Amino acid sequence: MSTGWIVLGVIVVLAFLAFGAYNRLVALSQRVGQAFADIDVQLKQRHDLIPNLVETVKGYAAHERGTLDDVVKARNTALSAQGPAQVSAAEAQLSGALGRLIALSEAYPDLKANANFQQLQSELSDIENKLAASRRFFNNAVQEYNTGIQQMPAVLFAGMLGFTRKDFFDLGENRVQMDQAPAVKF
Template sequence: MTTLIVVGVIVVLLLFVVVGAYNRLVALDQTANQSFADIDVQLKQRQDLIPNLIETVKGYAAHEKGTLDAVIQARNAATSANSVNDKVQAENMLTGALGKLFALSEAYPDLKANTNFLQMQADLSDIENKLAAARRFFNNAVSEFNAIRRQFPTVLFAGMVGFGTDKPFFDVGKGERATMNAAPPTVNFQA
């Protein structure tokens, strides 16, 4: 009789551990999904700003068609990306293309002084700051999910209940990382 009670208590304790670990995985998965949705909102705002930015630049630098086309293609790829990995890759391409577009503005003083261009540049900068914060929150949520998924006893059953793989991080990508490791730009006020 006491053996049956001990076995029953052990089974109930194991059940509590498994249910608790599963519920923790579900909560962390939901947090990661919500934080990615927050990134999506910021990405959509950035993508919506780009057509107006391109039209403004066209008015001053229409013969820079290659740069403008690269931004348009990168934006189209970003809007059609679905998975986290596809979005990361597309957004990194878009960031690079926008960098070239803003570098182009240096060659056109009238464009650089245009109030619409300056406002869109400020709006884009604000969105980029919000995106950076949203990415940090997402990557933290993914890190926590991945760590719990790999911990004992969760690792024993995570795959069986649909949590068998790590979630991917939203990182800056190899090209962006190389740019960040390059020498900082020089500022020249003599122009």
């Protein structure tokens, strides 16, 4: 009779461990989803700002059509990207194109002095700072989640319950550039 109670006790303890591990993994997974949604909000603001920036530059540097087209094309690619891997690759391209667009202001003093351009450039810098913070929060959430599915006792249940490793928001070669906010010069 006591062996039956011991077996039952072990089963109950394992069940509590499984429920606890499952609930913790669900919470960590939700945190990753919320963190990516935060990045998405910042990216939407960035994408909404880009047409205004392009139009402002177009008025002063209309013959720089290639740079303007690159920005528009990169924005459209970024808008259609899905998932952290595609979004990070598309955003890296967009950041490069935006960097070239901002660099045009050095060649056009009238553009550089334009109040609208200065305001848009300042807003872009602010959004880039918020994006950097959101990426750090997302990558931290992914790290905690990935660690959570590899720790005991969750590792025993994670695969069976459908919890798989998540990807970081990787900026690839542009990581150094993206970790620094764009300089706003007046």
